[in-house]
Amino acid sequence: MVLRIITSGFLASVLLLASCGSSSEKVEETMSDENKPFSIDDAKAVFTMRCASCHGDDGKLGMSGAKDLSVSKLSDKEILENVMNGKNAMPAFKEIIPNEQHEQILIYIKSLRK
Ligand code: HEC
Structure with missing residues:
Protein backbone atom coordinates (compact mmCIF):
# COMPACT_ATOMS: atom_id res chain seq x y z
CA MET A 1 0.00 0.00 0.00
CA PRO A 37 18.39 33.92 -39.02
CA PHE A 38 17.56 36.58 -41.55
CA SER A 39 18.23 34.88 -44.89
CA ILE A 40 19.16 36.13 -48.32
CA ASP A 41 15.55 35.43 -49.37
CA ASP A 42 14.38 37.70 -46.55
CA ALA A 43 16.80 40.36 -47.80
CA LYS A 44 15.31 39.99 -51.28
CA ALA A 45 11.82 40.43 -49.83
CA VAL A 46 12.91 43.60 -48.00
CA PHE A 47 14.48 44.91 -51.20
CA THR A 48 11.32 44.20 -53.21
CA MET A 49 9.17 45.92 -50.60
CA ARG A 50 11.40 48.89 -49.67
CA CYS A 51 13.78 49.55 -52.52
CA ALA A 52 12.41 48.22 -55.82
CA SER A 53 9.95 51.12 -56.19
CA CYS A 54 12.94 53.36 -57.00
CA HIS A 55 15.71 50.93 -57.89
CA GLY A 56 13.66 48.20 -59.62
CA ASP A 57 13.90 44.46 -58.92
CA ASP A 58 17.17 44.31 -60.88
CA GLY A 59 18.55 47.56 -59.40
CA LYS A 60 18.47 49.37 -62.76
CA LEU A 61 15.15 51.24 -62.68
CA GLY A 62 16.57 54.66 -61.76
CA MET A 63 13.23 56.08 -60.56
CA SER A 64 13.50 59.51 -58.85
CA GLY A 65 17.19 59.65 -59.75
CA ALA A 66 17.99 56.37 -57.99
CA LYS A 67 21.47 55.10 -58.82
CA ASP A 68 21.80 51.95 -60.93
CA LEU A 69 22.80 49.33 -58.37
CA SER A 70 24.04 46.91 -61.04
CA VAL A 71 26.93 49.27 -61.87
CA SER A 72 27.46 50.70 -58.38
CA LYS A 73 31.06 50.51 -57.19
CA LEU A 74 30.53 51.51 -53.57
CA SER A 75 32.28 49.63 -50.75
CA ASP A 76 30.20 47.77 -48.15
CA LYS A 77 30.68 50.64 -45.73
CA GLU A 78 29.59 53.24 -48.28
CA ILE A 79 26.53 51.19 -49.26
CA LEU A 80 25.43 50.91 -45.64
CA GLU A 81 26.02 54.62 -45.01
CA ASN A 82 23.99 55.47 -48.08
CA VAL A 83 21.14 53.09 -47.20
CA MET A 84 20.97 53.75 -43.45
CA ASN A 85 21.43 57.53 -43.54
CA GLY A 86 19.95 58.26 -46.95
CA LYS A 87 21.41 60.59 -49.59
CA ASN A 88 19.61 63.30 -51.56
CA ALA A 89 16.37 61.67 -52.82
CA MET A 90 17.32 58.33 -51.23
CA PRO A 91 15.46 57.92 -47.92
CA ALA A 92 17.22 56.77 -44.72
CA PHE A 93 16.46 53.21 -43.64
CA LYS A 94 18.15 53.03 -40.24
CA GLU A 95 14.79 53.06 -38.44
CA ILE A 96 13.45 50.32 -40.70
CA ILE A 97 16.31 47.87 -41.28
CA PRO A 98 17.81 46.49 -38.04
CA ASN A 99 21.58 45.88 -37.69
CA GLU A 100 21.25 42.10 -37.79
CA GLN A 101 19.84 42.35 -41.32
CA HIS A 102 22.63 44.54 -42.73
CA GLU A 103 24.90 41.71 -43.79
CA GLN A 104 22.29 39.88 -45.87
CA ILE A 105 20.97 43.12 -47.36
CA LEU A 106 24.53 43.99 -48.41
CA ILE A 107 25.00 40.58 -49.99
CA TYR A 108 21.73 40.97 -51.84
CA ILE A 109 22.50 44.50 -53.08
CA LYS A 110 25.88 43.34 -54.36
CA SER A 111 24.31 40.31 -56.06
CA LEU A 112 22.57 42.80 -58.38
CA ARG A 113 25.98 43.79 -59.79
CA LYS A 114 26.80 42.15 -63.06
C1 HEC B 1 12.51 57.02 -52.98
C2 HEC B 1 13.37 56.30 -53.88
C3 HEC B 1 14.40 55.35 -53.29
C4 HEC B 1 14.18 54.26 -52.49
C5 HEC B 1 12.85 53.75 -51.95
C6 HEC B 1 15.47 53.65 -52.28
N1 HEC B 1 16.43 54.36 -52.93
FE1 HEC B 1 18.43 53.90 -52.99
N2 HEC B 1 18.79 55.59 -54.01
C7 HEC B 1 17.83 56.51 -54.41
C8 HEC B 1 18.49 57.68 -55.00
C9 HEC B 1 17.80 58.89 -55.54
C10 HEC B 1 19.89 57.40 -54.94
C11 HEC B 1 21.03 58.31 -55.41
C12 HEC B 1 21.47 59.15 -54.24
C13 HEC B 1 22.57 60.12 -54.67
O1 HEC B 1 23.74 59.70 -54.70
O2 HEC B 1 22.22 61.24 -54.97
C14 HEC B 1 20.03 56.09 -54.32
C15 HEC B 1 21.24 55.48 -54.11
C16 HEC B 1 21.40 54.23 -53.55
C17 HEC B 1 22.66 53.55 -53.39
C18 HEC B 1 24.03 54.08 -53.77
C19 HEC B 1 24.40 53.61 -55.17
C20 HEC B 1 25.64 54.30 -55.69
O3 HEC B 1 26.39 53.64 -56.41
O4 HEC B 1 25.86 55.49 -55.35
C21 HEC B 1 22.39 52.34 -52.81
C22 HEC B 1 23.40 51.26 -52.46
C23 HEC B 1 20.96 52.28 -52.62
N3 HEC B 1 20.38 53.43 -53.08
C24 HEC B 1 20.32 51.21 -52.04
C25 HEC B 1 18.97 51.23 -51.68
C26 HEC B 1 18.35 50.22 -50.89
C27 HEC B 1 19.04 48.98 -50.36
C28 HEC B 1 17.06 50.60 -50.72
C29 HEC B 1 16.00 49.90 -49.89
C30 HEC B 1 16.34 49.57 -48.51
C31 HEC B 1 16.86 51.84 -51.43
N4 HEC B 1 18.06 52.20 -51.99
C32 HEC B 1 15.67 52.50 -51.53
C33 HEC B 1 16.46 56.38 -54.28
C34 HEC B 1 15.83 55.42 -53.53
Missing part, protein backbone atom coordinates in the same frame (compact mmCIF):
# COMPACT_ATOMS: atom_id res chain seq x y z
CA VAL A 2 2.69 2.43 1.03
CA LEU A 3 4.73 1.21 -1.85
CA ARG A 4 1.83 1.82 -4.18
CA ILE A 5 1.43 5.41 -3.06
CA ILE A 6 5.12 6.02 -3.51
CA THR A 7 5.10 4.39 -6.92
CA SER A 8 2.09 6.31 -8.16
CA GLY A 9 3.54 9.54 -6.76
CA PHE A 10 6.78 8.79 -8.49
CA LEU A 11 5.04 8.00 -11.75
CA ALA A 12 2.97 11.16 -11.54
CA SER A 13 6.04 13.30 -11.07
CA VAL A 14 7.83 11.58 -13.92
CA LEU A 15 4.83 12.25 -16.14
CA LEU A 16 4.69 15.83 -14.94
CA LEU A 17 8.39 16.32 -15.68
CA ALA A 18 8.02 14.68 -19.06
CA SER A 19 5.14 16.91 -20.05
CA CYS A 20 6.94 20.00 -18.76
CA GLY A 21 9.96 19.04 -20.76
CA SER A 22 8.10 18.61 -24.02
CA SER A 23 6.08 21.79 -23.65
CA SER A 24 9.19 23.91 -23.06
CA GLU A 25 10.79 22.26 -26.07
CA LYS A 26 7.80 23.30 -28.11
CA VAL A 27 8.14 26.89 -26.93
CA GLU A 28 11.81 26.86 -27.88
CA GLU A 29 10.97 25.48 -31.31
CA THR A 30 8.42 28.18 -31.99
CA MET A 31 10.76 30.84 -30.71
CA SER A 32 13.63 29.65 -32.86
CA ASP A 33 11.25 29.62 -35.81
CA GLU A 34 10.41 33.25 -35.22
CA ASN A 35 14.05 34.14 -34.57
CA LYS A 36 15.42 32.16 -37.45
Whole structure:
Protein backbone atom coordinates (compact mmCIF):
# COMPACT_ATOMS: atom_id res chain seq x y z
CA MET A 1 0.00 0.00 0.00
CA VAL A 2 2.69 2.43 1.03
CA LEU A 3 4.73 1.21 -1.85
CA ARG A 4 1.83 1.82 -4.18
CA ILE A 5 1.43 5.41 -3.06
CA ILE A 6 5.12 6.02 -3.51
CA THR A 7 5.10 4.39 -6.92
CA SER A 8 2.09 6.31 -8.16
CA GLY A 9 3.54 9.54 -6.76
CA PHE A 10 6.78 8.79 -8.49
CA LEU A 11 5.04 8.00 -11.75
CA ALA A 12 2.97 11.16 -11.54
CA SER A 13 6.04 13.30 -11.07
CA VAL A 14 7.83 11.58 -13.92
CA LEU A 15 4.83 12.25 -16.14
CA LEU A 16 4.69 15.83 -14.94
CA LEU A 17 8.39 16.32 -15.68
CA ALA A 18 8.02 14.68 -19.06
CA SER A 19 5.14 16.91 -20.05
CA CYS A 20 6.94 20.00 -18.76
CA GLY A 21 9.96 19.04 -20.76
CA SER A 22 8.10 18.61 -24.02
CA SER A 23 6.08 21.79 -23.65
CA SER A 24 9.19 23.91 -23.06
CA GLU A 25 10.79 22.26 -26.07
CA LYS A 26 7.80 23.30 -28.11
CA VAL A 27 8.14 26.89 -26.93
CA GLU A 28 11.81 26.86 -27.88
CA GLU A 29 10.97 25.48 -31.31
CA THR A 30 8.42 28.18 -31.99
CA MET A 31 10.76 30.84 -30.71
CA SER A 32 13.63 29.65 -32.86
CA ASP A 33 11.25 29.62 -35.81
CA GLU A 34 10.41 33.25 -35.22
CA ASN A 35 14.05 34.14 -34.57
CA LYS A 36 15.42 32.16 -37.45
CA PRO A 37 18.39 33.92 -39.02
CA PHE A 38 17.56 36.58 -41.55
CA SER A 39 18.23 34.88 -44.89
CA ILE A 40 19.16 36.13 -48.32
CA ASP A 41 15.55 35.43 -49.37
CA ASP A 42 14.38 37.70 -46.55
CA ALA A 43 16.80 40.36 -47.80
CA LYS A 44 15.31 39.99 -51.28
CA ALA A 45 11.82 40.43 -49.83
CA VAL A 46 12.91 43.60 -48.00
CA PHE A 47 14.48 44.91 -51.20
CA THR A 48 11.32 44.20 -53.21
CA MET A 49 9.17 45.92 -50.60
CA ARG A 50 11.40 48.89 -49.67
CA CYS A 51 13.78 49.55 -52.52
CA ALA A 52 12.41 48.22 -55.82
CA SER A 53 9.95 51.12 -56.19
CA CYS A 54 12.94 53.36 -57.00
CA HIS A 55 15.71 50.93 -57.89
CA GLY A 56 13.66 48.20 -59.62
CA ASP A 57 13.90 44.46 -58.92
CA ASP A 58 17.17 44.31 -60.88
CA GLY A 59 18.55 47.56 -59.40
CA LYS A 60 18.47 49.37 -62.76
CA LEU A 61 15.15 51.24 -62.68
CA GLY A 62 16.57 54.66 -61.76
CA MET A 63 13.23 56.08 -60.56
CA SER A 64 13.50 59.51 -58.85
CA GLY A 65 17.19 59.65 -59.75
CA ALA A 66 17.99 56.37 -57.99
CA LYS A 67 21.47 55.10 -58.82
CA ASP A 68 21.80 51.95 -60.93
CA LEU A 69 22.80 49.33 -58.37
CA SER A 70 24.04 46.91 -61.04
CA VAL A 71 26.93 49.27 -61.87
CA SER A 72 27.46 50.70 -58.38
CA LYS A 73 31.06 50.51 -57.19
CA LEU A 74 30.53 51.51 -53.57
CA SER A 75 32.28 49.63 -50.75
CA ASP A 76 30.20 47.77 -48.15
CA LYS A 77 30.68 50.64 -45.73
CA GLU A 78 29.59 53.24 -48.28
CA ILE A 79 26.53 51.19 -49.26
CA LEU A 80 25.43 50.91 -45.64
CA GLU A 81 26.02 54.62 -45.01
CA ASN A 82 23.99 55.47 -48.08
CA VAL A 83 21.14 53.09 -47.20
CA MET A 84 20.97 53.75 -43.45
CA ASN A 85 21.43 57.53 -43.54
CA GLY A 86 19.95 58.26 -46.95
CA LYS A 87 21.41 60.59 -49.59
CA ASN A 88 19.61 63.30 -51.56
CA ALA A 89 16.37 61.67 -52.82
CA MET A 90 17.32 58.33 -51.23
CA PRO A 91 15.46 57.92 -47.92
CA ALA A 92 17.22 56.77 -44.72
CA PHE A 93 16.46 53.21 -43.64
CA LYS A 94 18.15 53.03 -40.24
CA GLU A 95 14.79 53.06 -38.44
CA ILE A 96 13.45 50.32 -40.70
CA ILE A 97 16.31 47.87 -41.28
CA PRO A 98 17.81 46.49 -38.04
CA ASN A 99 21.58 45.88 -37.69
CA GLU A 100 21.25 42.10 -37.79
CA GLN A 101 19.84 42.35 -41.32
CA HIS A 102 22.63 44.54 -42.73
CA GLU A 103 24.90 41.71 -43.79
CA GLN A 104 22.29 39.88 -45.87
CA ILE A 105 20.97 43.12 -47.36
CA LEU A 106 24.53 43.99 -48.41
CA ILE A 107 25.00 40.58 -49.99
CA TYR A 108 21.73 40.97 -51.84
CA ILE A 109 22.50 44.50 -53.08
CA LYS A 110 25.88 43.34 -54.36
CA SER A 111 24.31 40.31 -56.06
CA LEU A 112 22.57 42.80 -58.38
CA ARG A 113 25.98 43.79 -59.79
CA LYS A 114 26.80 42.15 -63.06
C1 HEC B 1 12.51 57.02 -52.98
C2 HEC B 1 13.37 56.30 -53.88
C3 HEC B 1 14.40 55.35 -53.29
C4 HEC B 1 14.18 54.26 -52.49
C5 HEC B 1 12.85 53.75 -51.95
C6 HEC B 1 15.47 53.65 -52.28
N1 HEC B 1 16.43 54.36 -52.93
FE1 HEC B 1 18.43 53.90 -52.99
N2 HEC B 1 18.79 55.59 -54.01
C7 HEC B 1 17.83 56.51 -54.41
C8 HEC B 1 18.49 57.68 -55.00
C9 HEC B 1 17.80 58.89 -55.54
C10 HEC B 1 19.89 57.40 -54.94
C11 HEC B 1 21.03 58.31 -55.41
C12 HEC B 1 21.47 59.15 -54.24
C13 HEC B 1 22.57 60.12 -54.67
O1 HEC B 1 23.74 59.70 -54.70
O2 HEC B 1 22.22 61.24 -54.97
C14 HEC B 1 20.03 56.09 -54.32
C15 HEC B 1 21.24 55.48 -54.11
C16 HEC B 1 21.40 54.23 -53.55
C17 HEC B 1 22.66 53.55 -53.39
C18 HEC B 1 24.03 54.08 -53.77
C19 HEC B 1 24.40 53.61 -55.17
C20 HEC B 1 25.64 54.30 -55.69
O3 HEC B 1 26.39 53.64 -56.41
O4 HEC B 1 25.86 55.49 -55.35
C21 HEC B 1 22.39 52.34 -52.81
C22 HEC B 1 23.40 51.26 -52.46
C23 HEC B 1 20.96 52.28 -52.62
N3 HEC B 1 20.38 53.43 -53.08
C24 HEC B 1 20.32 51.21 -52.04
C25 HEC B 1 18.97 51.23 -51.68
C26 HEC B 1 18.35 50.22 -50.89
C27 HEC B 1 19.04 48.98 -50.36
C28 HEC B 1 17.06 50.60 -50.72
C29 HEC B 1 16.00 49.90 -49.89
C30 HEC B 1 16.34 49.57 -48.51
C31 HEC B 1 16.86 51.84 -51.43
N4 HEC B 1 18.06 52.20 -51.99
C32 HEC B 1 15.67 52.50 -51.53
C33 HEC B 1 16.46 56.38 -54.28
C34 HEC B 1 15.83 55.42 -53.53
